[in-house]
Amino acid sequence: MTDLKNLLHTNSVFASLFPSDLSEVARLASSRSYNKNEKVILYGEVWPYLFLVESGRVDAVKESGEGRSLMVATFSAGDLFWGLAFFQENAPMPVTLEAREPSRLHLWSRETTTPIFERNGRAGWELCRLMAGRMQRASAILEEMAFHPVAGRLARLLLDHFEQAGDAAISRHLTLDEMAARIGSTREMVCRALYSFSDKKLIEVTRTEFVLTDREGLSHLVERG
Amino acid sequence: MTDLKNLLHTNSVFASLFPSDLSEVARLASSRSYNKNEKVILYGEVWPYLFLVESGRVDAVKESGEGRSLMVATFSAGDLFWGLAFFQENAPMPVTLEAREPSRLHLWSRETTTPIFERNGRAGWELCRLMAGRMQRASAILEEMAFHPVAGRLARLLLDHFEQAGDAAISRHLTLDEMAARIGSTREMVCRALYSFSDKKLIEVTRTEFVLTDREGLSHLVERG
DNA sequence: CGGTGTCTTTGCTTTAAGTTAAAGCGCGGG
DNA sequence: CCCGCGCTTTAACTTAAAGCAAAGACACCG
Numbered sequence: 114m115t116d117l118k119n120l121l122h123t124n125s126v127f128a129s130l131f132p133s134d135l136s137e138v139a140r141l142a143s144s145r146s147y148n149k150n151e152k153v154i155l156y157g158e159v160w161p162y163l164f165l166v167e168s169g170r171v172d173a174v175k176e177s178g179e180g181r182s183l184m185v186a187t188f189s190a191g192d193l194f195w196g197l198a199f200f201q202e203n204a205p206m207p208v209t210l211e212a213r214e215p216s217r218l219h220l221w222s223r224e225t226t227t228p229i230f231e232r233n234g235r236a237g238w239e240l241c242r243l244m245a246g247r248m249q250r251a252s253a254i255l256e257e258m259a260f261h262p263v264a265g266r267l268a269r270l271l272l273d274h275f276e277q278a279g280d281a282a283i284s285r286h287l288t289l290d291e292m293a294a295r296i297g298s299t300r301e302m303v304c305r306a307l308y309s310f311s312d313k314k315l316i317e318v319t320r321t322e323f324v325l326t327d328r329e330g331l332s333h334l335v336e337r338g
Numbered sequence: 339m340t341d342l343k344n345l346l347h348t349n350s351v352f353a354s355l356f357p358s359d360l361s362e363v364a365r366l367a368s369s370r371s372y373n374k375n376e377k378v379i380l381y382g383e384v385w386p387y388l389f390l391v392e393s394g395r396v397d398a399v400k401e402s403g404e405g406r407s408l409m410v411a412t413f414s415a416g417d418l419f420w421g422l423a424f425f426q427e428n429a430p431m432p433v434t435l436e437a438r439e440p441s442r443l444h445l446w447s448r449e450t451t452t453p454i455f456e457r458n459g460r461a462g463w464e465l466c467r468l469m470a471g472r473m474q475r476a477s478a479i480l481e482e483m484a485f486h487p488v489a490g491r492l493a494r495l496l497l498d499h500f501e502q503a504g505d506a507a508i509s510r511h512l513t514l515d516e517m518a519a520r521i522g523s524t525r526e527m528v529c530r531a532l533y534s535f536s537d538k539k540l541i542e543v544t545r546t547e548f549v550l551t552d553r554e555g556l557s558h559l560v561e562r563g
Numbered sequence: 564c565g566g567t568g569t570c571t572t573t574g575c576t577t578t579a580a581g582t583t584a585a586a587g588c589g590c591g592g593g
Numbered sequence: 594c595c596c597g598c599g600c601t602t603t604a605a606c607t608t609a610a611a612g613c614a615a616a617g618a619c620a621c622c623g
Binding site: 177183185197199204227230244253260297 | 467470
């Protein structure tokens, strides 16, 4: 069995195809590699493709007319995503997709795969479930942007992103700009918020490391914003 | 043929069921009426249902801890929507659903309908298409909240909501609070923004009516935010 | 008619967010 | 080893948004 077929088996959507259709899908895939920071597709383009990430990492980013950007999702090995035009003709991409590290994707076009999904009810259903999950995430982001101030959003980012380490120092592998993009703000705001957390003894900050000293306090900030 | 079956036929998802399954679905529906302002289901509940609006209007609203609210969608006759738990067990409602006028809905539970979708590939596919459309809308709202200031969001609301009338006076059938909920702001901000538009000769405002005098100018405001 | 409650409008205050500018640090290239 | 560039940190300033309070306007009801 090919590597691609193995990869397909690990995905709940493809795994529920009839075996013959799974082979067909494996044959229809067009595979491509992307360099670090290479764009997969730009915001606003009509892009009728479905893709599965074999390796690497692809970010979905919205960019405003001038300067600001907001990262809404990131996809890594095993994740499935699509251009809206895969489902609805002429629907433009709502985000730019950009490879953050050298990445390899397998792509399928709308025409070749539509008939396969139409005869595999179970796979269509799994795809719905996947979309429901994405919807939930979109909804959570929207809620944060609408109701939680910057400090609350940053507190959540810290908690989510540094779950693992307990009291240990964590190296800052995100720049201020990257954090700002994730919470929809600016590098300066993030810096100030970090130091305001530090003033309140919630975290310790150095140029290169964090220590989350008071997760309780941080999650309290997330709550009330 | 029953009224419900007629209604089902007008919906792209149900219309692509096998005829026998369509009858089955009609039989499985539980139908309910809601009064004006009655809640269908509250934010955060686990609600594994799919529903079709027969008549009336149902709004999807997010509410913040204190006071603020944001209306993200409204459903009227012929529209299909669902609780996330219809697709993913235990996923909570991301919005509160509330009947804005006396409304009648037909509901289906997860258990009874899952097998039907699994054997009707075409219907599952149509459901995906529908979800893609909803995603697009969610994405547009997010983008506005993140990148466009209040004035821009309000300008769009005016243009969208009063498309029909040309230069004629339009009665204000939305209160300031309702407009504020739609653009994620407050009554006061909306009022001020309206009068700032009026100062710029983009619209004319009276206590009870609007005239959109300069749609050009308004859409220009939408652009640059 | 007057009373009551909802909605609109406005001024004033407070808070959050964003912008600009100026250092400071530290790593890699020459 | 030093220099320069890019990222980080900080402070002062500006703007946008929200909150509060009070005054009208209107609509409905008894």
